[in-house]
Amino acid sequence: MKSRSFILFLTLSLLTVVLFFADLAWGSIHISLREMLSAFFGKGSEGVNSEILLNFRLPKAITAILAGASLSVAGLMMQTLFRNSLADPYILGASSGASLGVALVMMAASVLPVAFVNSGWALIVAAIIGASVVLALVVGVSFRVQNAVSLLIVGLMFGTIAGSIVSVLQNFSNPDAIKLFVMWTFGSLSAVTWTYMQVLLPVVLLGLGMAFFLQKRLDGLLLGENYARGLGISILQTRFFIVISTGLLAGGITAFTGPIAFVGVAIPHIARGIFRSSSHKILLPATVLCGASLILICDIISQVPTYTLPINTISALFGAPIIIWIILKKK
């Protein structure tokens, strides 16, 4: 069993690396591997191609990996916490909460100090707070609502409320801010510059670190909360950490790429299917690799047409059928 997981991890890691370089090479201008290497190692770095590679495609590819890993791990934690195979940060309203945070910052940017806004900290902090608050509300409701489907609907409702507040805000904002916000909602991996990366990377790493730290407790939660208590797990504390970790991951990514749907639901299922495991020691790294590969593929596909497609569209195209498949499989 262990060797099987090992081979799978090796294969997936290689796949991720290959996809990473493919994502760097693909685009409106083709960049060969030789050019890539010379750009990385400082030979002939004055060329346009190396400029594109280093300042545009490289941060974009890294963002793709971070986005895939974050959303998938956040989805896995939500599915375990709610013991619901359809839970994910997007459905439970975390992304909407993040949108609300972002909308508040973008449309009220004039009030905030310029340096804070430009560095991206304002965006990410607002998104994380927005995501965490909505998640905390949903978790709070989950004390009273036991039914899994009802809980998802509650999540959708919180998301809708956040969306409505955003619409109200738009009504009172100037056209420039609205345009900026609408562009953001389309979702794009290329929005992350090196400046933003300095903010995004530590946030995502912190979120992932927390998730890995929680892996043993997550295993216990699979039995349900009463059994988990019986195993010595403090439920309140664990819930709190899961909400914060998910808020960091989902909120952090959403702050820069806009909402990306369906990745959070679909990837944990793919990882469970491939690795045939229930242990989070295996599932967490598995979702990281699967999620990273998948967003890289999405990004490569989105480059195929002359005009780059929004990443959200591509992820929905394959994510939505997977959800339908999950529901059908349950019957």
Place this chain on the structure above:
Amino acid sequence: MVEEKKINKLAQKCPFEGFRGLLTTQNLSIGYSKKGKTNTVQSTLNLKLSAGELVCLIGPNGSGKSTLLRTLTGLQKPLAGKTLIDGKEILKLKQREKALLIALVLTERVDMENATVYNLVSLGRHPHSNWWGNISTIEDKIIRQAIEMVHLGHKMFHPINELSDGEKQRAMIAKALAQDTPIIMLDEPTAHLDLPNRVEIMLLLHKLAHETKKAIILSTHELDLALQAADRIWLMSNENNGIECGVPEDLVFNGSFNHVFESKSYFFNAANGNFSMNYPMNRKVWVSGDKTRMYWTLRALARAGFMVVEDAEIQISVTETGWEIKENCFKTIEELLDKLGKGLI
């Protein structure tokens, strides 16, 4: 040898070494308190649970079996009084310390995708392992032992979703065993199981209590099984009358069962430890003859509304091949009841 030494070392690490699994309650009141209203289910309970005994908690619905178990495990706060384990108050223990003392088997359904019996049982090692939760060779041995104890060795690496309900319950018991606690509490472990599985689970728990010297307490509705398997019974009654504790047979003799389960429609039959229904009986017959066939004949007659009275007008004699009333012979009870019912005799 080396491994045994390691296991002994592990036992020494346990903060409650030499602890005999003694749980006591002091003037415990259980119930619910909601919005200032208190609903006391049972009060001033002074209970005692000793090592190596199987205790069955019995009582009608609503008598507070689950509430008591939840309170004893510290999942719910008592209205008054306290629960002590090894002299320590349960509410003051940390979650992990509690998990080292009491293992739970609950009624909740467990549905873990992809998990095998081994995976499930290894979760029982949770309170013992470090934060990463690695399974050492010693841990592995304990897990395998627990699985063997519940006779699931042949299904160790089967997915739990493919187990039968009885096997699933046994796997949960193995998880509780792997937790290696002096006390195991089970909430209705025989619910949803068929008779052979119910008997097997009860026998298994009885054996485990005696062999491992754990204190095992379970709530159940299976009166006859509990009477056979339990070393001690805690009998709860509906009207906050406290809990009668004792050896099953003593409770039968002093009429506690009949008192607790008092009803017009059935009575506790001390002769066989079962509940018998009180049928409305308005006709009279007298039966004589073969002893073994007699028992079943009487049952059928009672259900059909016949009271057995000496010197009744209808006299049935049970023979080895059938039933006779005067000159009429009947091959089956159905024929007999049919004739009697139509009043032809």
